[in-house]
Amino acid sequence: MLRIAGPHAVTQLPGFAEGLFSVQDLSASMAVRILDPRPGWSILDLCSAPGSKTTQIAELSRDAASVTATDIDATRLERVAENIARLGLKSITIVPHAQLERGTERFDAILVDAPCSNTGVLSRRVEARFRVTAQAVKDIAAIQKGLLAKTAGLVKPAGRICYSTCSIQRRENQDMVRDFLAGHSDFELASESLLLPSIGPFDHDGAYVALLVRK
Numbered sequence: 001m002l003r004i005a006g007p008h009a010v011t012q013l014p015g016f017a018e019g020l021f022s023v024q025d026l027s028a029s030m031a032v033r034i035l036d037p038r039p040g041w042s043i044l045d046l047c048s049a050p051g052s053k054t055t056q057i058a059e060l061s062r063d064a065a066s067v068t069a070t071d072i073d074a075t076r077l078e079r080v081a082e083n084i085a086r087l088g089l090k091s092i093t094i095v096p097h098a099q100l101e102r103g104t105e106r107f108d109a110i111l112v113d114a115p116c117s118n119t120g121v122l123s124r125r126v127e128a129r130f131r132v133t134a135q136a137v138k139d140i141a142a143i144q145k146g147l148l149a150k151t152a153g154l155v156k157p158a159g160r161i162c163y164s165t166c167s168i169q170r171r172e173n174q175d176m177v178r179d180f181l182a183g184h185s186d187f188e189l190a191s192e193s194l195l196l197p198s199i200g201p202f203d204h205d206g207a208y209v210a211l212l213v214r215k
Contacts, residue, residue, distance in 0.1 A: 019087040024052050027120065027195045027207035031113060031164035032056040034191065034209050039064035041108040044100075046151060049076030051083035053113055058089045067092040068107070070100045106156045114144045116165035116172050120197060120206025141171050148180045152187070160190070161212040166205060168196060173208035180212070187212045 010016060010023050037043055037057045048054045048069035058067050069084075069092055071077050077094055084092050095103075117137050118128040144165070151161050163180075165172050173194065181187060192210040197203075 017086065022052060022055060022083075022087070024056070025121075026204035027166070028052065028205070029056065030193065030195060030207055031111060031162050031209045032060060034193070034211050035109055035111055035160065035162040037061040037065055037067075037109060041065045042068070042105070044068045044107045044110045044151075044154060045070070045113070046110060046147065047071055047113050047115065048080050048094075049073055051080035053111060054080055054092060055083050055087050055089055057111065058084075058091045059087070061091070063089055063091045065091050068095050068100070068105075069093070070095045070097050072097045105154075106159070107154055108156055108159050110151045110155050110159070110161045112147050112151055112161060112163045114147055114163065114165050114172075116140055116144070116167035117169055118166055120166045120168045120195075120208075123197060123205065137169055137171055141176060144172060144176055145179065148176070149183075152180075152184050155214050157214055159214050161187075161214075162209065163212065164207060164209045166207050168194065168206040168208065173210070177210045177212070186215050188215060 015021060032053050037060050039061050041061065043057055043065050045054045045057060049071040054067065054069045069080050074096065080094055117132050117140055118125050119132060122129055148163060155161055163177060167173060177189065181189060190211040190213045195207045197206040
């Protein structure tokens, strides 16, 4: 792991275009590490754009899993394709969101990197603070709840769901997961982590990650 000191255009860094590395905040990389993808698994990244976590899944599973990437935003899925091509990964298939909803496949593991209020990344997304209202958090929580409910029917028995946000709001994180568990008795909470923003030798954004396992 290397830390880049000062602002740089990532695409201009030597080796980036050749697929020698990816750039990710420490907090952003936490979700896939907790998901712990393995070779041979069928894995779904439900909100995959722009693809940094999708490619991380493929790399951690040694490009030997079957990774399905989708996103409700078809235009942003093009970014996923760009990252896959740049890194030369072979285990990822991009599927339009509508096609996924029509399918019957069940997965060993699912990543739900949910849209959120961005309160954990305000140092980089300063405009987000003007969008964070009680109503905005309520509205985004409704979307998050729907995404989690959707994945409950897509995971195999003994499979796992990793739910993550770049928010530090309890309503989007701990309360969301406990509400899900209250309505889905066939799941249990294996772990959860809340990482607050920090400044230091390896400063990082805020994030929340919960690992849910189907019994």
